[in-house]
Amino acid sequence: MRLQVNFEDRVGIGTAVLTVLARHNINLDGLEMLTQTDRRGALFMYAAAMKLDDLQRVTVEIRAVPGVLDVRPIPLLPSERKQSELRTLLSALPAPVLSVDLQGRVIVANEAAQQLLKLKGADGQGTALAPLVDNLDLVELIDKLDRSRYGVQLAVRGQALLADVFPVLVPVGKIGKSLSGAVLVLHGGAATPVECGADLAGFQSITHESASMRALIRQARRMAPLPAPLLIHGATGTGKAALAHACHLAGPRREAPFLRLNAADLAEDSAEQILFGAGEQPGLLEQGAGGTLFLNEVAGLSTGLQLKLLGFLQTGRFRRVGALQSWRSDVRVIAATREDLAERCREGRFRDDLYYHLNVLSLQVPQLHERQADILPIAQAAIEAASRQLGIAPPRLTAEAEQALLAHPWPGNVRQLENTVLRAVTVAEAGAITAEHLALGPAESADEVSDALFAGTLADAVARLERLMLTRLYPSHPSTRQLARRLGLSHTAIANKLRQYGIAGGAAASRN
Known part of the structure; x- marks a missing residue:
């Protein structure tokens, strides 16, 4: 009673x-x-x-x-009523959600979390979650939790999961607030499947036969439903935009807009107006409310735009150009860059606080020469797409053409391969694409390379080899830091050699 x-x-x-x-x-x-x-x-x-x-x-x-x-x-007592309402609210959430104390014991978990983690008892209460996490010290993570953390990787009962972790703070007299535990929102596992239709339109459209791309797509699928910003690294032409769009389609924002802005193509004033709006004209942040904003080549943002973007990521609010009123927008930001942003921060050319806000989640897209198993499938898909545009039957690749495709270094990555195939389809005859149609240039034989290298003095041969290596590698490693790591030299030495051989503008390259 x-x-x-x-x-x-x-x-x-x-x-x-x-x-x-x-x-x-x-x-x-x-x-x-x-x-x-x-x-x-x-x-x-x-x-x-x-x-x-x-x-x-x-x-x-x-x-x-x-x-x-x-x-x-x-x-019911008031506390019982609150517990009942809380259980009803948690049960309505599709994502697994649970609260844990400072020792990593479950206080309450919704049904999705109980099923995913196989928790016993009412609401999973009292289960020691910390010992079930294999890859990190959950108690230490909670103890040091001074802000919300997104995309924390957890390995629980053999499952690879991502968790958004929010600190639970309780008032303590006049001294402020004290940490009493954390709320975890889990992503991945059997309890949060992605709709098949969205996945087929997104990740399945990206060729991933190679091991490196399969690993990337697995990681991207786990990150797609999260609201936190995502930073995609990759060289020019690797398909960063396609990956960003796939993440949008595989997440809960798939029905909302997916908008793009290439920061490197616009002057500062134009980019600011397009991004934030001006006068009565809304910008992309307003137009994309509820959806995703893809900022390509984010390293190209001016210092002023970096500061304004940082303010939006911190508060969710922004102002149109010349306006006093602020607006709020719920839009997920996915940024992409071919630059080493961490290095640019060290050099003072990119705000480190903006980098930390953008780099909550990150993906690294491999270059095409690092994913050999994808070259022919990408080429075949490009042949079929080009044939549909031209209204012809798709030509086949000859064995020599396949060998030429596999042997080419593809400094321009997927984009270069697709353009090469498109050109070949337009000139192919008799329903077949040959190595000549690809126009990749004859491969040098080992003897020809040896003759070139051994001509003249040893210094001449070393210089020719250096020039050849730098010329071949620079398009896929377009900064002195990246190229230095690849060749095991200092970035200063690489910058000097690029300038010496007149590669990539010499002096301009030395500043990267």
């Missing part, structure tokens, strides 16, 4: 009410009190053993206590 006693607040009224229950030998299983600013309050009591006859007797006596205004039975 549960009772609510409404009263006028005075010293000792709670003791007087409880004395009535004690006279009838009624034990309490729950007790809660609520006081209000108008000096009124309510006492909520739960006595599991109380019978109907007991209720009638104690009600009369409690009403006789000075200051008591009303006594009535209730179905």
Whole structure:
């Protein structure tokens, strides 16, 4: 039996009410009190053993206590009602959600989390989650949680998951707030499948026969549903935009807009107006509300735009150019770059605080020469696409053409391969694409290369080899830092050699 006693607040009224229950030998299983600013309050009591006859007797006596205004039975205590509402709310969430204390024990978990993590007991309460996490110290993570963390990788019961981790802070007198635990929202695993239709339109359209691309797509699928910013690294032509669009289609924003801005192609004033809006004209942040904004070549943003973008990522608010009023927009930002942003931060050419906000989640797209198993499937898909555009039957690749495709270094990556195939389809004859149609140039034989290298002095040969290597590698490693790591030299030495041989503009290359 549960009772609510409404009263006028005075010293000792709670003791007087409880004395009535004690006279009838009624034990309490729950007790809660609520006081209000108008000096009124309510006492909520739960006595599991109380019978109907007991209720009638104690009600009369409690009403006789000075200051008591009303006594009535209730179905639930306030805390029980809150727990019931919380369970209903958590059950309605499709994602697995759970709360843990500072020792990594589960306080409450919704049904999706219980099924995913195989938690026992009511709401999974009391389960020690920390020992089940294989790849990190969950207790240490929670203990150091000073802000929300997105995309934390967890390995739980053999499952690779991503978790958004939010600190639970409780007021402590006048000293502020104290950390009491964390709420985890899990992504990945059997409890959060991606809709097949969206996946087929996105990730399945990206060729990933190679091991490196399969690993990338697995990682991207786990990150697609998350609201946190995503930074995609990759050389020119590797397919960063296609990967960003696939992440959009595989996430909960798939029905909302997917908008793009190439930061490197616009002047600062134009980019600012397009991104934030001006006057009565909304910008991409407003137009893409609820969806995804893809910022390609984000390293090209000016210092001023970097600061404004940082403000939006921190607060979710922005101002149109020349306006005083601010707007709020729920848009996920996916950025892409071919530059080493960490290095640009060290050089003072990119804001490190913006880099940290963009780099909450990150993906690295491999270059085409690193994914040999994808070259022929990409070529075949390009042949079929070009043939549809031309309204012809798709020509086949000859064995020599396939060998030429596999042997080419593809410094321009997927984009170069697709353009090469498109050109070949337009000139192919007799339903076949030959090595000549690809126009990749004859491969040098080992003897020809040796003759070239051994001509002249040793210094001449070394210089020719250096020039050849730098010329071949620079398009796929377009910064001195990347090229230095590839060749095991300092970036200063690489910059000097690029300048010496007149590669990539020499002086311009030395600044990268």
